Amino acid sequence: MPETKRIVLSSDHAAIGLRQAIATHISEKGWEVEDIGPKTPESTHYPQHGEAAARRVASGDCSLGIILCGTGQGIMMAANKVRGIRCGVCHDTFSARMIRQHNDANMLAMGARVVGEGLALDIVDAFLEATFEGGRHATRVEMITAIEG
Template structure:
């Protein structure tokens, strides 16, 4: 695993405040947030924000990405279209931990209209502190990556 401590952060208009709270939190944990999301509340399109963050992760510029929209679903779908990205939506910490341990996910998505700030920060910590277990999970991740060609 790389020692890159950069995390791409993006969202649509629905999650600006939560994204900014996450940026401050990951910085307090020793990570460098790369916040590319909008800063004003005008409606914006989540696919472009998911794609932009995913490209930073896929290129290796950022080790991980954390993206948000109202539910976390739409922005996650966009991010997963970028080759090399494994992103899942989590609304509790156990799934975030498993997303890293079993799926070697490099991006996390959350819904700002689904969870509150305290829970979001717990989910982020679970995601960032977990390590990929490899083994049989590595075989399965390889199978997933073969699907994208």
């Protein structure tokens, strides 16, 4: 688990309710939550929300991030454009655990139109409870990082 338990959450308009449920859930687990997503349902642009959250993680202001849009795909793509971010879309607990254990992911993306609240909270728990295994995986993460230039 990261040293600081500060996490950033963001989403576009499609995932406000799920994002707020996640914020409550992880806050109850002792995480300091920085929720920077929209509060009203007017249409917003997921790339802006993905980038904003990713910049907080990349700067070290937050140790991890969770971002959401309709599918999780677009917001994940935007976040991964920020140097130092390793974000994966997960719609199952196994993948969420593996992106932390094997890929040292620092951000999780999900689709609010893909998963329900109960499963989303289980996915979040799997992501937050997993730790990077290092070893042979560290070499691979270094290879991913080298691609950034």
